[in-house]
Amino acid sequence: MKWPVRVLELVGGAVTGVLEALGRFVVLLARTLRGLVRPPFDLRALVSQVVRVGVDSVPVVLVTAGFTGGVLALQTFNGFARFHAEGFVGSVVALSMLRELGPVLTGLMVTGRAGSAMAAELGTMRVTEQIDALVALATDPVKYLFVPRVLAGILVLPMLVVLSNGVGIVGGYLVAVRLLGANPVVYVDNTFQYLGMEDLWSGLIKAAVFGGLLTFIGCQRGFDTTGGAEGVGRATTAAVVSGSLAILVADFFLTKVLF
């Protein structure tokens, strides 16, 4: 065969592969969205996922938020001191946490914890034919596996973000007041002075979207696993990488829309 033909074939094959994967992704997404709005709902499964996504992620989210708030205070204090604006450190910490860092960091941490776990679980179910068994038992695996997980993500992420916001602000306060000697009254005043409800809301909307995204991607990567234990490993990694990327990209567009 002539090489231009081979090249065309290779390119064509790659393009078909990508389109096929994209098609499967869209179909799964549509089936999940339909499952989210159409009864019956499995309340027990939802609760158990809420516990697994939410409660189990609390420690890691607390630590992340606390230290991020602290570091934020440390950095801005240093910078702002150069033009005598130390008073605004509180506002900067609060605004950054609520609008941006709370949702994004929580999303990323939960992707690492829960998104990866979902990919591993569904991936194992795929390679041990448990998903086939579900289908054989006339049970829609998307409704049974995806829907409670994605719903749990959408519900739980905003709650985690509220927590993360609070802890981040406290972390900033501790660093600014205890470590850097800022005036506590001024700091607290400043923290809330420029905050509006819309800052909280925009962060919570982001959180809900991230929660849906990261759980869906975790499920989808696991569901499409091929190739045994090694495939499960690949799916888990892919869930973290593509989940994190999806959050960062979605964050940009949401920020643009919600501002």
Next chain:
Amino acid sequence: MTKRFGAKVVLDAVDLTVPVGESLVVLGKSGVGKSVLVKHLIGLLEPDAGSVRVLGDDLWAVPSRRRDELRRRFGMSFQEGALFDSLSVGENIAFPLKRHTKMTKGEVRDRVAECLEAVRLPGMEAKRTSELSGGMRRRVGFARAIALKPEILLFDEPTTGLDPINTDVLVRVITELNHRMNPTMVTITHDLSVAFAVAERVALLDEGRIRADLPPREFETSPDPRVRAFVLGDSSLEDARTAPEEVSP
């Protein structure tokens, strides 16, 4: 129907009919596509060409809701059990009962106990599936498949890897099911004694095609060299061109 994986043709225009109420056994070498074949029967795999008809309906021409209705009339046991490892043994067997029947909790409990009894694993309801041996998993998978008393049963190597006693237990369960409810059955096995004990017809899958499809007696005495090789367990007969009578001993 035809099924390929990549460039590999696993099923090459296989044409197979199982009349209602019949018990068919499919034999074939490891890797020949037996599991792929049964997965087509219940719509776990979609053929690349051709169709699968179940009770008059083309599985892949009807809407997915109808496909699920048809699947409810099946019971399938998987080669490796395919038990849900997030559920206990009892919950695994109760799964189809809870989802597809209006049985009360007590009735479900009784039916689960009955199924476990049948595969000689009484009182194992609370066990985690991870605590089971391979043979036990397969038997629990078998119990889950028969829980709904389905009209169509698919057993993918139900006895492979079991000791002779438990193999006999399963053979008895299958024969008894066959007598009591006369389901349509497709059993895959490597074990000829199992095959001849449960079959009303035996088919040999070979190189992507149904090489032979005969009543057990005739299958056993078939002159086809591929069938002979399988029945006698002699790989040297496989490529014989001549009928086995003419092969020198």
